[in-house]
Amino acid sequence: MAPLDLTEEPLPLFSLLDDAAAWRLRLVERIEIVAATRYRVTSRYHCQLPQGFATSAPGETKVRLVLPIATRVKQPLLNFSATGPDGSPSHLVPRSRSANLQAEYLLSLAKRTPLGRLIGPDREISDDLLRAVCFFSPAVWWEFPTKRPSREIALAHYLEGGIGLRAGPQRVAKWLDRCDAVAIQLGEVLGEEPNTMSSSSDCVLLALPHLDEHPTSLRAVDTLVDRFADAVDNLYEASASDDAALDFLLVLGDYGRRWEMMLELEMPLDAPATVVVADDRLFTIVDRCRVQHRIALGEAPSVHVEAVIPDHTLEFTDLRLIDVETKEEVGIGPVDDRGGGIGPLELLQKLGDTLAIYSSTESKPYYADLHMTLRPTFDVRWPPRVAFAVTLGALAVASIVDNDDLVDTLAVLVVPTTFAATFTLIREQSTLAMALQRRVNVALGIAIVALWVVAASRLLGAGLDLGWLPLID
16 A cells, blocks of 8 residues: 555544534435436535544644545546635545545444455455555446446456456456355445445455456455455354444445545634535436436535526426435435334425425435436417427318419428428527427427428429529529
């Protein structure tokens, strides 16, 4: 493991990681749907360092420290920004340094359990392996399954490129059997589904390319995977009665799936402060626009989430909050058939282009997925649909009109209908509104083309002059 470049920060940092609810008092999160492919999340953390926080000399009112402000899914940060209290500078700790700190924290947790002998240098789970688990990011790995016929072949090629060892699919399948058992145990501890496709703790093979010392043979990989799986199995059995073993597994499973966002900044010692982080997230429009955003309701005792659409031509039509662990919808009371009980949320509200969620109850889930469905407002939806209906009507009339009135009828039908429909298509809209209207706009464009084809074929069939058609003359 690479040596830490910090001398006084690790111990205070670990105390902050142990009990985030003691100093991270409130989370206010704002979600803005800003474009057809992305939304911006601005998170404001109201914090106050606990009393007796020993990181400064007597008499000082501020301290510069590394603050573990949040855990995030392992994915690239887009358009990221962070500011400390009162807009002071804040710097994101580099990934290699935060991986070192996370691994050191896991080692400190291991020392609290009688099975801590399983974790450390030259043990079942080495400190180098812990650092690699924390450092792993799935972006490179994801390129392999998309271009390989099976998970075994994808992993074999990934390891060949990462550690220089060539393994056959059968051997990789043997490793995966052990990894799958670990994934089930860690998933049960976390209350989440097993995730061997992007979690380096569920599938330790993913972390091997990030080891300081790579395995030199396939037998060495056999030993590494077996020792890791055996250690997790022992800790899993001990976790039923040993809270320290449970804490270690919780953090190990979490650090395989997520990373600790650590900021280096200056914090007041005797007053509350607000730390703000913001970044863009991507989403894909399927059928209607469904945006899914994971909220860490457990990151603070009090959580307020607001989702807004700056484009007032759009609105929310549906709002659901799903508990990641139970897969059940989270709501406000009453929560049983007879009307009794109180749900974990205290506010769940939809107001056109704004959604609001609030909870300060202890029973709220740690992670919940917010499902938001968007659509254009009524005054934006009806013009293309009316234009489409009018164009279809003109198409039907153009198909059956008598030859005696053909020219006059087509002149009255085709040109005005085309202008009206084209104006509907080219009117200014946001990229998201255009994406949501894509189906009806494509249908309208096809109907316009069909109308001109029918008009031209009728005139040609009747042997009449086409000079009146402005687009042909």
